[in-house]
Amino acid sequence: MDKGISIKGLVKDYPGHRKGERGQRVLNGLDLSIADNEFVCILGPSGCGKSTLLNTLSGLDNDYSGEVRFGGQPVGRNGKPPVKMGYLFQDPRLLPWLTAERNVDFVLENSDVPKSRWAEIKNHYFSLTGLEAFRDHYPHELSGGMAQRLSLVRALSIEPDVLFMDEPFSGLDELTARRMRVDLLDIWSRTGKTILFITHNSYEATFLADRVVVLSQGNIREEIPVEVPRPRHYDDPALFEISKQVSANFIAAAEEAERARLQPQAG
Numbered sequence: 001m002d003k004g005i006s007i008k009g010l011v012k013d014y015p016g017h018r019k020g021e022r023g024q025r026v027l028n029g030l031d032l033s034i035a036d037n038e039f040v041c042i043l044g045p046s047g048c049g050k051s052t053l054l055n056t057l058s059g060l061d062n063d064y065s066g067e068v069r070f071g072g073q074p075v076g077r078n079g080k081p082p083v084k085m086g087y088l089f090q091d092p093r094l095l096p097w098l099t100a101e102r103n104v105d106f107v108l109e110n111s112d113v114p115k116s117r118w119a120e121i122k123n124h125y126f127s128l129t130g131l132e133a134f135r136d137h138y139p140h141e142l143s144g145g146m147a148q149r150l151s152l153v154r155a156l157s158i159e160p161d162v163l164f165m166d167e168p169f170s171g172l173d174e175l176t177a178r179r180m181r182v183d184l185l186d187i188w189s190r191t192g193k194t195i196l197f198i199t200h201n202s203y204e205a206t207f208l209a210d211r212v213v214v215l216s217q218g219n220i221r222e223e224i225p226v227e228v229p230r231p232r233h234y235d236d237p238a239l240f241e242i243s244k245q246v247s248a249n250f251i252a253a254a255e256e257a258e259r260a261r262l263q264p265q266a267g
């Protein structure tokens with residue numbers, strides 16, 4: 001099954017919330033195609049529309065215009081998405097009163113995965129993420145990295161075709177984040193998913209992605225392919241070279257946002 005994503009002319013406006021406040025166009029006719037099994041990182045300064053893009057693609061926000069297709073099939077405005085989606089956020093969002101395993105069961109109970117497969121799936125992902133010994137631990141007994149790993153187990157357990165990740169490692173210390181990036185690439189290479197990953201970190205984006213998309217004010221400023229063979233090595237100079245180009249675009253996008261902010265509004 002094709003799990004690619006095609007986005008055409010995506011426009012998202014937020015109304016002004018206070019009396020007399022202007023509305024804001026956050027996504028401005030965005031076109032983007034993501035291939036089946038491609039790993040794409042979205043980078044851009046604060047407020048450029050990254051989370052808004054993820055919310056519209058993931059169906060959390062249906063109030064937009066333009067076209068979004070998964071595997072060539074359009075998203076029904078209020079219907080079921082044509083692919084299975086998994087999410088990972090900056091905050092692991094675990095249920096504190098449930099053990100690690102029950103947190104995963106909770107998601108499985110609300111999925112279409114038959115109960116006969118739960119044990120196999122849980123064994124697989126708990127072992128893949130090194131959490132086998134912590135299945136009966138509660139979230140407060142886990143470190144930040146372990147909690148985020150559990151959140152990854154939970155997202156993967158429903159066997160999503162597409163994984164949306166919104167700065168999932170930004171709250172972790174650098175060493176843990178590095179390990180998580182390597183683990184994520186390993187899992188991705190074994191399971192085959194289309195991944196859309198949001199980050200503020202140029203090197204993280206370059207290390208992970210097949211392609212880095214830099215957003216500026218609700219549209220694509222630059223798409224930078226990362227043609228470095230996998231498995232990748234964290235200290236590969238070729239990655240550093242590409243990340244410099246990513247950084248330069250990121251900084252330019254931030255400057256564009258600052259200029260737009262200082263520009264007097266017409267009308």
Ligand SMILES: Nc1ncnc2c1ncn2[C@@H]1O[C@H](COP(=O)(O)OP(=O)(O)OP(=O)(O)O)[C@@H](O)[C@H]1O
Pocket residue numbers: 014015024026044045046047048049050051052053
């Ligand atoms: N529910 C909302 N109502 C009104 N404006 C919103 C809403 N959500 C986001 N915005 C505005 O839309 C713009 C884009 O927000 P968004 O969260 O998509 O940016 P972002 O690129 O993800 O930023 P960050 O990197 O800080 O998370 C911001 O100016 C924000 O204030």
